[in-house]
Amino acid sequence: MKCAILPGNGTVELKEFDIPVPGHGEVLIKIKSSTICGSDIRCIYHEHLGKGPEGYQPGLIAGHEPCGQIAETGLGCRRFKKNDRVIIYHISGCGLCNDCRRGYMISCTSEKYRRAYGWQRDGGMAEFMLAEEKDLVLLPDELSYSDGAQVACGFGTVYEGLEKIGICGNDAVLITGLGPVGLASAMLCKAMGAQKIIGTEAIDERIKIAEETALFDSVLKAGPDNVEQVRALTGGMGVERAVDCSANNKARLTCIQAARKWGKIVFLGEGGTCDFQPSPDIIHDQKTIYGSWVTNIWRMEELVERLARWGIHPERLITHRFTLDKAGEAYALMASGKCGKVAVVFDEEIK
CATH class of the missing domain: 3.90.180.10 (Medium-chain alcohol dehydrogenases, catalytic domain)
Structure with a gap:
C-alpha cells in the first residue's frame, strides 16, 4: 500500500x-x-x-x-x-x-x-x-468521513476547550488566529449559541476565508488596536469568552485584555510565549485562563453525537x-x- x-x-x-x-x-x-x-x-x-x-x-x-x-x-x-x-x-x-x-x-x-x-x-x-x-x-x-477526520484532533480539541470555559447565548466570543482551529472554534461557538463572534487574524488569505464562512460577526486584521476594537464592538465592556488559536504572544495578550471582568480565556494554540501583567490583566478583573490539550474519548463521542444533532x-x-x-x-x-x-x-x- x-x-x-x-x-x-x-x-x-x-x-x-x-x-x-x-x-x-x-x-x-x-x-x-x-x-x-x-x-x-x-x-x-x-x-x-x-x-x-x-x-x-x-x-x-x-x-x-x-x-x-x-x-x-x-x-x-x-x-x-x-x-x-x-x-x-x-x-x-x-x-x-x-x-x-x-x-x-x-x-x-x-x-x-x-x-x-x-x-x-x-x-x-x-x-x-x-x-x-x-x-x-x-x-x-x-x-x-472528512467530518470525522477533523473530529480526530482539531474539532475534538476545540470542543474540549469550549466546554472548559462554557459557551452560551449570553456570550460575546473573541477568537484569535483563524486557521483551521480558529474556524472550528467559530463553528462550534455558533452551534453552542454564542451571541456574537469576533475574530482576529494576520494573514490576508485567512481573513478572506473567515469572512466567507459567515460564522463571524466581525473579522479584524491582527494589530495593536485589537483590544480597543473588540471593546468598541461590545459596548466598551469586552467579551465574556476568549479563545486563542494562534500561539502568538500578542494575540494571547489581546485575548486576556479584551476579556471583560470575570471573563474566561482558553489557550488552544500550541507553542509560543505569553507576556502579561498578572494584577491588572488577570487578578484585579477576576479573569481565568485555561489551558486545554486535545480532549478525552468520551467527549469526542459526545461531540459527534452533537454534530449530527446540530446538523453542522x-x-x-x-x-x-x-x-x-x-x-x-x-x-x-x-x-x-x-x-x-x-x-x-x-x-x-x-x-
Missing part, C-alpha cells in the same frame, strides 16, 4: 508498505479521509522532534487525523465490526494510568505504552491503517482536497498558512 512519510526537511516521501494484519484487539481500517494538523507542520514537516508527546519517529507513516471504515477485525474485538465507520482517537494510551481511566489518553503517563498515531506509531496517511479497538469512535451516518459539518471548513499521490502539495499548502483545512482523501471522499 502507498503511504506518506515526513523526513523533516519540508518534503513528503511516498513509500510502499505491506498492508498490516490486525492482532488481538486491533482493527484494520481502510482510510477514507486524513486531514493535516498544524502540529504536523510545526513539529514534523520542518524538523523532527524525537522525544516527548509530539516526538515523531522517523520512518513512520504520518497522519493523526484519520477516519475510515473497518476492513478487518482481529481476535478479541468486542464492540466494533467489519464495515463500521470510525474515527481514530489519535493517541493510544496504556489504559491503566489515572489519565487514561478518565479518557485522556493524550495525557497518558506511561513512557512505554503511550504511542500517538502518526507520531510514535503508523498513522493515517495511507490506504490502510492499524488501530486498537479501544481508540475508536463510531462515526454517525449523518457525518462524512466540519468538512465545510476544508478549502483544499488532495489525493495521496499529491500529499507533498497538500503539506506544502498547509505549511504556507494560506488556506483553511487541507485533506488527503480516498475513494468516495474525492470531490
Whole structure:
C-alpha cells in the first residue's frame, strides 16, 4: 500500500508498505479521509522532534487525523465490526494510568505504552491503517468521513476547550488566529449559541476565508488596536469568552485584555510565549485562563453525537482536497498558512 512519510526537511516521501494484519484487539481500517494538523507542520514537516508527546519517529507513516471504515477485525474485538465507520482517537494510551481511566489518553503517563498515531506509531496517511479497538469512535451516518477526520484532533480539541470555559447565548466570543482551529472554534461557538463572534487574524488569505464562512460577526486584521476594537464592538465592556488559536504572544495578550471582568480565556494554540501583567490583566478583573490539550474519548463521542444533532459539518471548513499521490502539495499548502483545512482523501471522499 502507498503511504506518506515526513523526513523533516519540508518534503513528503511516498513509500510502499505491506498492508498490516490486525492482532488481538486491533482493527484494520481502510482510510477514507486524513486531514493535516498544524502540529504536523510545526513539529514534523520542518524538523523532527524525537522525544516527548509530539516526538515523531522517523520512518513512520504520518497522519493523526484519520477516519475510515473497518476492513478487518482481529481476535478479541468486542464492540466494533467489519464495515463500521470510525474515527481514530489519535493517541493510544496504556489504559491503566489515572489519565487514561478518565479518557485522556493524550495525557497518558506511561513512557512505554503511550504511542500517538502518526507520531510514535503508523498513522493515517495511507490506504490502510492499524488501530486498537479501544481508540475508536463510531462515526454517525449523518457525518462524512472528512467530518470525522477533523473530529480526530482539531474539532475534538476545540470542543474540549469550549466546554472548559462554557459557551452560551449570553456570550460575546473573541477568537484569535483563524486557521483551521480558529474556524472550528467559530463553528462550534455558533452551534453552542454564542451571541456574537469576533475574530482576529494576520494573514490576508485567512481573513478572506473567515469572512466567507459567515460564522463571524466581525473579522479584524491582527494589530495593536485589537483590544480597543473588540471593546468598541461590545459596548466598551469586552467579551465574556476568549479563545486563542494562534500561539502568538500578542494575540494571547489581546485575548486576556479584551476579556471583560470575570471573563474566561482558553489557550488552544500550541507553542509560543505569553507576556502579561498578572494584577491588572488577570487578578484585579477576576479573569481565568485555561489551558486545554486535545480532549478525552468520551467527549469526542459526545461531540459527534452533537454534530449530527446540530446538523453542522466540519468538512465545510476544508478549502483544499488532495489525493495521496499529491500529499507533498497538500503539506506544502498547509505549511504556507494560506488556506483553511487541507485533506488527503480516498475513494468516495474525492470531490
